[in-house]
Amino acid sequence: MAGVTIKGLAKSFGKVEALKGVDLTIADGSFVALMGPSGCGKTTLLRLISGLDMATRGSVLIGDSDVSRTPPEKRNIGLMFQSYALFPHMTVKDNLAFPMKMRRSYDAAERDRRIARALDLVRLPAIGDRYPRQLSGGQQQRVAFARALIDEPSVLLLDEPLSNLDARLRDDMQMELIEIRKQAPITTILVTHDQTEGLTLADEIVVMREGRIEQAGAPRAVYADPKTAFVADFLGGANLIPVSVAPATGG
Known part of the structure; x- marks a missing residue:
C-alpha cells in the first residue's frame, strides 16, 4: 500500500x-x-x-x-472502470490472468494462486470457467474488482x-x-x-x-x-x- x-x-x-x-x-x-x-x-x-x-x-x-x-x-495501480471492461470472449479466469500475462511477471502456478485468492476475496470461488455473459451485473462488478486487485x-x-x-x-x-x-x-x-x-x-x-x-x-x-x-x-x-x-x- x-x-x-x-x-x-x-x-x-x-x-x-x-x-x-x-x-x-x-x-x-x-x-x-x-x-x-x-x-x-x-x-x-x-x-x-x-x-x-x-x-x-x-x-x-x-x-x-x-x-x-x-x-x-x-x-x-489497480483501475476499475464504470463499464467493467471484461473481455466477453474470455472466461473469468482468463480475464483475471490477462493483466498478469501482459506484464509477464508471474509463472502459471503463481497466476493460478492469485486468481483463486482474488475470487475467494470477492466470494465467487466457483465461477472461473464462466463467461461474462453468464454472470449477473453484480457478479461482473465483483470480477472487475478482483481483476483490479489481482496484481496487489x-x-x-x-x-x-x-x-x-x-x-x-x-x-x-x-x-x-x-x-x-x-x-x-x-x-x-x-x-x-x-x-x-x-x-x-x-x-x-x-x-x-x-x-x-x-x-x-x-x-x-x-x-x-x-x-x-x-x-x-x-x-x-x-x-x-x-x-x-x-x-x-x-x-
Missing part, C-alpha cells in the same frame, strides 16, 4: 482548464471519495493519478515516488463502479465493498456522483467544483459543517434553511 500526494495539479484541454492547481494528501490505506457535479474535475483528477492523462503542470506522488511522467502500467497494487482507483447497477443491488454492493476492504485495506480513490455512496463508503470525501477542491474531510464533519453554500446544497438540501431578514424594530 502507499499514500498519494497531489501537488499543484492542473490540466488544460485547449483553452479549457479542467483542473486548477489541486493539492491533496491521501493517507496510506484510506478510502477517499471524489465527489461533485458533472464537469467539476473529479474524473480528470482520477485520470491524472492513473496516468491515462498527463498533467499540464503539478505532480503526482505514490508513496515517495513522483509518477507524474510514468506510464500507467508502471504506476502499480499500491493504490486502487474506482471510476463510478456501481453506477450501472439497480438501486437494490447498488446498496448490496456497497456493503460488499466495505467487507472486501476489511480483508484488503488498500489505498482507494473512488469517483462518484452519488452522495450517499461517497458518504457511506469513504473515510474522507473531497467535494469538487469547477476544477478546484471546495472542501475535504471526514464525511460526518463535512456534512455537519459545510464551509460553503455549494457544499451544503450538494450534500443535501436539508442542510439549507431559507430565511428572511426582518427590519430591526425599536426597543
